[in-house]
Amino acid sequence: MLVAVLALASVPATLLASVAPQESAVITAPAGSTTVSLDTPSTYAVEGREGVVTVRVGDGRVWVAHAECPDSVCVRSGTAAPGRPVVCAPNGVAVSVRGSEGGGLDARSR
Numbered sequence: 001m002l003v004a005v006l007a008l009a010s011v012p013a014t015l016l017a018s019v020a021p022q023e024s025a026v027i028t029a030p031a032g033s034t035t036v037s038l039d040t041p042s043t044y045a046v047e048g049r050e051g052v053v054t055v056r057v058g059d060g061r062v063w064v065a066h067a068e069c070p071d072s073v074c075v076r077s078g079t080a081a082p083g084r085p086v087v088c089a090p091n092g093v094a095v096s097v098r099g100s101e102g103g104g105l106d107a108r109s110r
Contacts, residue, residue, distance in 0.1 A: 023038045023060070023082075023097055023098060023099030024036060024037055024038060024097075024098050024099065025037075025038055025057065025062040025080065025095060025096065025097050025098070026094075026095070026096050026097075026098060027044060027046055027055055027093070027094075027095050028093065028094045028095075028096070029046045029047060029048060029053075029091075029092065029093045030047075030048065030049055030091075030092045030093075031047060035098075036057060036062075037057075038057055038060045038061065038062060038097070038099075039060070040057065041056075041057060041058040041059075042056070042057045042058075043055070043056050043057075043065070044056075044057075046091075046093050048067070048068070048069075048088060048090070048091020048092055048093045049090065049091050049092045050068055050069055050090050050091050051067070051068025051069065051091065052066075052067075052068055053066070053067045053068070053069075053074070053088050053091050053093045054066040054067070055093075055095055061079040061080075062079060062080050062086075062095055062097060063077075063078060063079045063080065063086060063095070064077070064086050064088060064093075064095060067088045067091060067093075068091070069088055069090040069091055070090060071090075073088075073089075074086050074087060074088040074089075074093075080095045080096055080097045081097055082097050082098065082099055084097075085097075
């Protein structure tokens, strides 16, 4: 066991970081979909059915900052997460995150 720990300690941190799954976001619109990195702060103007939806990426998160739609539920939805997309239904735009879900438990039974 000690040998395994020492062997792991000798592996460069950059190699370990490359093994971990990187998260990315998928922006889906009526015209198609694109995958974007969560590592680079960016702003995307996505053309929807009723207008433009502004999607922002920053600090490893992605969210809808503004939408030309009647109720802006997507703007108030917060950040997207694995298994929890942000959707602007009137515009047909969805933002979802690919990557690990953290591996935590959401329920426990006996």
